Amino acid sequence: MWQKYVLVALLLVLAEFIYFRIADYFNIIDKPNERSSHTKVVLRGGGVIYVLGMWLYSAFFGFEQWPFLVGVTFVAAISFVDDIHSLPDSLRLVIQFVAMGLMFWCWGILNWESWWIIILGLILCVGITNAYNFMDGINGINGGYTLAVLLPLAWLNAKWAFAPMSLIIVAILADLVFCFFNFRPKGKAKCFAGDVGSVGAAFIVIFLLGLLILQTGDFTYIVFLVVYGVDSVLTIVHRILLHEHLGEAHRKHAYQLMANELDMEHTVVSAVYTVLQLVISAGMILIPAHPAWHWGYLIVVCVVLAVAYLVFMKKYYHLHEEYLNSLKK
Numbered sequence: 407m408w409q410k411y412v413l414v415a416l417l418l419v420l421a422e423f424i425y426f427r428i429a430d431y432f433n434i435i436d437k438p439n440e441r442s443s444h445t446k447v448v449l450r451g452g453g454v455i456y457v458l459g460m461w462l463y464s465a466f467f468g469f470e471q472w473p474f475l476v477g478v479t480f481v482a483a484i485s486f487v488d489d490i491h492s493l494p495d496s497l498r499l500v501i502q503f504v505a506m507g508l509m510f511w512c513w514g515i516l517n518w519e520s521w522w523i524i525i526l527g528l529i530l531c532v533g534i535t536n537a538y539n540f541m542d543g544i545n546g547i548n549g550g551y552t553l554a555v556l557l558p559l560a561w562l563n564a565k566w567a568f569a570p571m572s573l574i575i576v577a578i579l580a581d582l583v584f585c586f587f588n589f590r591p592k593g594k595a596k597c598f599a600g601d602v603g604s605v606g607a608a609f610i611v612i613f614l615l616g617l618l619i620l621q622t623g624d625f626t627y628i629v630f631l632v633v634y635g636v637d638s639v640l641t642i643v644h645r646i647l648l649h650e651h652l653g654e655a656h657r658k659h660a661y662q663l664m665a666n667e668l669d670m671e672h673t674v675v676s677a678v679y680t681v682l683q684l685v686i687s688a689g690m691i692l693i694p695a696h697p698a699w700h701w702g703y704l705i706v707v708c709v710v711l712a713v714a715y716l717v718f719m720k721k722y723y724h725l726h727e728e729y730l731n732s733l734k735k
Contacts (some may be wrong), residue, residue: 407572410466414459414576418583421458425451426597434490436598448595451489452587453548453603456610457482459580467572477508478609481535485601495653499532502605506531509613513620531612534631537638538608542599543657544665545672546589549599550680552581552607555630558687559614568621569614577610592665592672626700629690629707633683636711637661644719658726660718667725 429435429449436450457478464475484501487493506528510516516524542548560574584603587596599607611631619627628635641659645652657666664675686707693699 410572411575411579414462414466415579415583417462418455418459418580419586422452422455422583422587422597425454429597432490436600449597451486451600451602452597453584453599453606454482454486455580455584456577456603456606459576460610463573463576467570467576469570469573471512473508474512474613477505477512478606478613480505480508481609482602482606485605489600489602502532502535503528505609506535509609509616512613513616515620531616534612534635535605535608537634538611539601539604540638540641541634541659541661542604543659543662544675545592545595546585546676547661547672547679548604548607549581549585549588550676551634551683552611553578553585554680554683554687555611555615556581557684558630558691559618561691562618566618566621568617574614577614581607589673589676624695624697624700626697626704627690629704630683630687632686632704632707632711633679636708636715640712640715657729660715663718663722663726667722667729 426449429451434450436448460475460478463469469475480501484493484498488498507516509531510524510527515527538548541551556574556578559569560571560578563569563571563574584599588599590596615627615630619625637660642652644658645656650656657663661675661679664670664678665672689707690700690703693703
């Protein structure tokens with residue numbers, strides 16, 4: 407079995423190098439602007455490795471859940487096109503909802519009796535996907551954070567077998583290959599994930615997390631995404647209060663202030679988010695598996711993270727305002 411994993415890893419590295427040649431030839435690049443956290447032109451779309459990993463998994467291990475494979479391919483394809491030529495938000499959302507519908511089909515939860523729950527679930531999953539995409543703004547953050555979600559899932563899967571372990575391992579291998587090229591200091595990244603990578607990774611993570619929640623009946627395992635969740639939700643609320651258009655690029659996330667206004671190294675900021683999520687997830691796994699404990703833990707973690715976010719913003723957000731004012735001069 408391990409020989410297959412080695413071969414898959416080698417093919418993923420080879421695929422990434424081939425993609426670099428293609429991206430370079432067709433000028434698929436990310437140019438920095440005043441909203442960016444980088445200063446050099448970098449190849450975009452290296453995160454295509456996630457969906458390629460799923461196809462390699464199917465080729466080497468077999469995969470009966472073909473709707474998931476079609477779904478992740480759909481969202482990756484539309485995101486890749488959007489990386490090259492900007493597409494209407496409405497088109498991307500339609501494809502994302504269709505892909506999520508295919509995921510729900512795999513989960514076996516599509517039924518008319520619970521139609522309103524299905525709609526709410528689709529909105530939640532699409533929202534998580536886009537929040538995951540919004541958080542991809544500095545070197546290593548999505549690669550590291552994805553690993554911080556996949557490792558606890560692998561830990562629990564060893565106990566409960568809610569998903570094929572080989573699927574989780576291949577997803578981890580794809581993430582590690584991407585991290586090798588992206589989890590680097592500012593100005594040193596070989597490639598960025600692009601929407602194809604962040605959306606693809608989010609789709610895989612949601613699929614596996616959904617399998618865990620459905621098997622255990624415990625929604626509190628959403629805590630595996632709580633660090634991104636708190637940052638994303640509170641940043642959106644902040645921007646609404648500022649009467650900003652949510653679709654416009656910005657640099658108001660806590661991690662962006664750390665990397666830009668506080669000039670912290672990208673890898674340090676990414677490591678903070680990664681380790682924080684790992685610690686929180688480990689805490690959830692180690693506490694007694696009782697609904698009261700789990701709900702209490704989730705609530706406490708959300709409150710602590712929210713307070714930390716608000717304190718951080720109160721102390722340092724003025725630096726971002728000064729940056730914005732400098733752009734007007």
